[in-house]
Amino acid sequence: MSKLVIVGTCAFDAIETPFGKTEKILGGAATYIGMAASKLNNVDPAIVSVVGEDFPDTYLSLLKDRDINIDGLEIVSGGKTFFWSGKYHNDMNTRDTLVTELNTLENFNPKVPASYTDAEIVMLGNLQPQVQLSVIEQMAKKPKLVILDTMNFWMDIALDELKETLKKVDVITINDEEARQLSGEYSLVTAAKVIHEMGPKYVVIKKGEHGALLFEGNNVFFAPALPLAEVFDPTGAGDTFAGGFAGYIAQAGDTSFETLKTALIYGSCLASFTVEKFGTERLESVTREEINKRLHQFKQLVQFDIHINN
Amino acid sequence: MSKLVIVGTCAFDAIETPFGKTEKILGGAATYIGMAASKLNNVDPAIVSVVGEDFPDTYLSLLKDRDINIDGLEIVSGGKTFFWSGKYHNDMNTRDTLVTELNTLENFNPKVPASYTDAEIVMLGNLQPQVQLSVIEQMAKKPKLVILDTMNFWMDIALDELKETLKKVDVITINDEEARQLSGEYSLVTAAKVIHEMGPKYVVIKKGEHGALLFEGNNVFFAPALPLAEVFDPTGAGDTFAGGFAGYIAQAGDTSFETLKTALIYGSCLASFTVEKFGTERLESVTREEINKRLHQFKQLVQFDIHINN
Numbered sequence: 001m002s003k004l005v006i007v008g009t010c011a012f013d014a015i016e017t018p019f020g021k022t023e024k025i026l027g028g029a030a031t032y033i034g035m036a037a038s039k040l041n042n043v044d045p046a047i048v049s050v051v052g053e054d055f056p057d058t059y060l061s062l063l064k065d066r067d068i069n070i071d072g073l074e075i076v077s078g079g080k081t082f083f084w085s086g087k088y089h090n091d092m093n094t095r096d097t098l099v100t101e102l103n104t105l106e107n108f109n110p111k112v113p114a115s116y117t118d119a120e121i122v123m124l125g126n127l128q129p130q131v132q133l134s135v136i137e138q139m140a141k142k143p144k145l146v147i148l149d150t151m152n153f154w155m156d157i158a159l160d161e162l163k164e165t166l167k168k169v170d171v172i173t174i175n176d177e178e179a180r181q182l183s184g185e186y187s188l189v190t191a192a193k194v195i196h197e198m199g200p201k202y203v204v205i206k207k208g209e210h211g212a213l214l215f216e217g218n219n220v221f222f223a224p225a226l227p228l229a230e231v232f233d234p235t236g237a238g239d240t241f242a243g244g245f246a247g248y249i250a251q252a253g254d255t256s257f258e259t260l261k262t263a264l265i266y267g268s269c270l271a272s273f274t275v276e277k278f279g280t281e282r283l284e285s286v287t288r289e290e291i292n293k294r295l296h297q298f299k300q301l302v303q304f305d306i307h308i309n310n
Numbered sequence: 311m312s313k314l315v316i317v318g319t320c321a322f323d324a325i326e327t328p329f330g331k332t333e334k335i336l337g338g339a340a341t342y343i344g345m346a347a348s349k350l351n352n353v354d355p356a357i358v359s360v361v362g363e364d365f366p367d368t369y370l371s372l373l374k375d376r377d378i379n380i381d382g383l384e385i386v387s388g389g390k391t392f393f394w395s396g397k398y399h400n401d402m403n404t405r406d407t408l409v410t411e412l413n414t415l416e417n418f419n420p421k422v423p424a425s426y427t428d429a430e431i432v433m434l435g436n437l438q439p440q441v442q443l444s445v446i447e448q449m450a451k452k453p454k455l456v457i458l459d460t461m462n463f464w465m466d467i468a469l470d471e472l473k474e475t476l477k478k479v480d481v482i483t484i485n486d487e488e489a490r491q492l493s494g495e496y497s498l499v500t501a502a503k504v505i506h507e508m509g510p511k512y513v514v515i516k517k518g519e520h521g522a523l524l525f526e527g528n529n530v531f532f533a534p535a536l537p538l539a540e541v542f543d544p545t546g547a548g549d550t551f552a553g554g555f556a557g558y559i560a561q562a563g564d565t566s567f568e569t570l571k572t573a574l575i576y577g578s579c580l581a582s583f584t585v586e587k588f589g590t591e592r593l594e595s596v597t598r599e600e601i602n603k604r605l606h607q608f609k610q611l612v613q614f615d616i617h618i619n620n
Contacts, residue, residue: 040619041619090496091496092496186400186401186402187538187539187540187541188537189537189538189539190539190540207520210517210520210521211520211521211534213537220537220611221610221611221612221614222534222537222611222612223614224521224532224534224612227498227499227523227530227532228497228499229497229499229500230497230500231497251619252617258614258615261614261615262614262615262616262617264614265614265616288619291619292618292619295616295618296616298616299614299616300531301530301531301532302531302532302534302612304531304533304568304571304572304574304575304609305568305571305572306572306575306605306606306608306609307562307572308602308605309350309351309561309598309601309602
């Protein structure tokens with residue numbers, strides 16, 4: 001079993017899309033990452049997060065039932081759980097945030113359980129860079145791979161802290177606009193080179209419906225997104241991608257470029273399920289057979305023969 | 311030898327990019343399509359187009375030297391050649407048109423040379439749908455494959471004519487926004503199904519730097535664009551793509567989904583050269599060895615192993 005430490009939010013989300021709306025449902029980066037990683041074999045995931053007293057036992061059970069360790073999930077007495085509410089536009093690619101209540105997240109001080117400070121893989125979900133750094137520093141043994149997800153918000157208000165944290169990170173996952181912002185370069189190839197210099201050996205650039213790129217030095221790999229007839233709710237797709245990615249690496253037990261390529265496909269594959277229903281619903285129900293079938297679809301989507309002319 | 315009829319503009323372009331600007335240089339859809347197709351083996355391409363007396367002999371020689379038949383390239387005495395001038399923005403993805411002078415193109419009445427009315431493949435570059443239709447109607451023998459490229463402009467001002475023409479077309483190539491406009495559907499999967507119903511068995515959706523999709527019924531294939539450190543001049547990339555695509559199909563001699571998949575890769579591969587220099591310069595100089603090397607890069611870009619969990 002490979003231990004995988006996952007740091008991020010556990011949250012309530014209320015989501016509105018052109019197809020309907022939800023009450024407060026289970027959400028948060030660590031939730032999606034953990035649930036996605038739990039779909040892999042021989043992975044022992046542990047969530048490090050914080051919630052309030054209002055976080056239902058059923059949600060805790062849902063995580064535990066998937067063999068996700070929650071010893072590092074702090075429950076603050078009298079506290080309220082982080083709450084996000086958003087509304088997607090008709091194109092499903094853009095959204096307005098309606099409500100953000102940080103609540104217990106405001107003073108989140110993550111504590112990695114002692115039994116996980118020797119984890120092989122650390123997946124840092126999108127959070128303040130200082131909080132992400134504090135998790136790296138708690139590891140008793142240098143992990144095989146530290147993966148960091150972040151976003152433009154931290155580049156705007158905490159760029160120096162983010163750069164400090166990046167020095168200790170092996171893989172960064174960001175979207176194309178964020179890669180451009182962080183590097184000051186428009187070309188993603190050049191942006192990746194600039195970001196390599198900041199610390200991460202691997203740069204993963206997420207392009208949503210346009211797939212994802214993996215850069216390592218001069219090596220580049222492209223994972224497509226599966227063209228879908230209907231995207232029902234994009235919430236959690238990026239975190240599911242990160243969870244499938246980190247989970248596959250933990251399962252494989254090595255951190256080669258070849259392994260990371262397949263990890264990118266696993267991440268894209270699991271994310272393609274998440275968007276089919278509201279919240280975590282589809283990710284909860286997806287079966288091994290469905291995942292395997294869709295992995296083959298990814299293979300077919302890009303497989304071709306070259307007939308070289310001489 | 312497979313005959314390939316190419317209809318489209320031969321033009322003067324004047325281009326400005328963040329990297330520099332050109333005087334009037336050789337341009338036009340038929341030019342790029344023809345030059346790209348001429349890179350394939352056993353293909354006999356013929357350009358059907360119109361230019362003015364100002365079109366230099368050196369440009370005519372440049373086409374003839376590549377074994378592109380120009381019997382159908384009308385030279386209007388006293389006429390002037392179609393001229394386009396544009397300026398690209400810093401992101402290289404958007405541009406302003408500075409000048410469009412239709413000149414001889416305004417009364418373009420294409421005539422397919424008698425010796426090419428039995429061509430196997432017809433590639434209709436972006437033009438008025440009625441003009442495209444008149445070419446299909448001149449074919450003495452039903453071609454194996456009629457490919458049509460078009461754009462939003464014709465959907466705006468000649469939608470009915472476009473729909474009439476599409477009934478006689480096997481493959482349509484358009485970009486993602488145009489696919490959405492033509493179908494009224496946001497999802498590209500659904501858009502492709504709607505466009506199938508209009509006539510084309512195959513729908514190719516071009517996404518520029520995000521690659522291209524090929525749909526045939528429930529089959530889908532994705533060809534990536536090669537991530538490039540520097541795009542010098544995007545002019546002609548879409549037409550080069552079309553030319554590599556049509557040329558490969560002509561070379562292969564069949565119109566199966568498998569053949570069209572590889573054709574998409576050839577198109578993407580050749581387009582990746584065109585953008586490296588101004589106008590047709592790079593496409594003119596590219597060697598067989600360079601093309602083959604880059605085809606391998608495309609293969610590596612998307613190749614991965616799946617390790618299925620049971």
